[in-house]
Amino acid sequence: QSVLTHPPSASGTPGQRVTISCSGSSANIGSNTVNWYQQLPGTAPKLLIYGNNRRPSGVPDRFSGSKSGTSASLAISGLQSEDEADYYCAAWDDSLNGWVFGGGTKLTVL
Amino acid sequence: EVQLVESGGGLVQPGRSLRLSCAASGFTFDDYAMHWVRQAPGKGLEWVSAISWNSGTRGYADSVKGRFTISRDNAKNSLYLQMNSLRSEDTAFYYCAKDGSSSWKSKNGFDIWGQGTMVTVSS
Numbered sequence: 516q517s518v519l520t521h522p523p524s525a526s527g528t529p530g531q532r533v534t535i536s537c538s539g540s541s542a543n544i545g546s547n548t549v550n551w552y553q554q555l556p557g558t559a560p561k562l563l564i565y566g567n568n569r570r571p572s573g574v575p576d577r578f579s580g581s582k583s584g585t586s587a588s589l590a591i592s593g594l595q596s597e598d599e600a601d602y603y604c605a606a607w608d609d610s611l612n613g614w615v616f617g618g619g620t621k622l623t624v625l
Numbered sequence: 626e627v628q629l630v631e632s633g634g635g636l637v638q639p640g641r642s643l644r645l646s647c648a649a650s651g652f653t654f655d656d657y658a659m660h661w662v663r664q665a666p667g668k669g670l671e672w673v674s675a676i677s678w679n680s681g682t683r684g685y686a687d688s689v690k691g692r693f694t695i696s697r698d699n700a701k702n703s704l705y706l707q708m709n710s711l712r713s714e715d716t717a718f719y720y721c722a723k724d725g726s727s728s729w730k731s732k733n734g735f736d737i738w739g740q741g742t743m744v745t746v747s748s
Contacts (some may be wrong), residue, residue, distance in 0.1 A: 550735070559741055560670060560738055565732065599725075603669060607732075613685070613687075614660075614671055
């Protein structure tokens, strides 16, 4: 059972905008920033968003992050077939004194 | 090219030990904290352990505390994970990952990942 909660799946059609939510608690998302990772099939994870809403160099601006209270969201606009992947949120947890991940959301591009 | 390459995985019996290594290249290794993250087959990501740039602080997930030890050799640009008293639930792909800062509690995220090494614990 993951400390952070994602919906297990999400889907959209090419060009559409989709959002993936991540729910936590005051010990993690509520008091720390959120990072998002993309894991394409058969590959290692890749940092997509850090510090709630900052994109590393090379990440398209179609990807954006936000946080409110104990929840965070990843939005993908102009959905493309290559966005089909698993997406994970992560945050520092003050109670566990460690990093926690969500269980992952599998995004399908229809 | 910035790169992390893990090695040392394999099949090991329950209760035995294994040491993973991660070779870093393409960046100033001793400027950054490093992490180990694992992923059981078909499952999500689980943070395992982290170490600061100078080995001054280390952290462990409760699931591995007392059994796993993280270390680094900055002269060799290498990160290690000594895994003792292995259990079947430790079976997973183990990734090493670079932090975006010198502290493993920063908000900069894990910005570089290796391709992982598979550890299978089974009799």
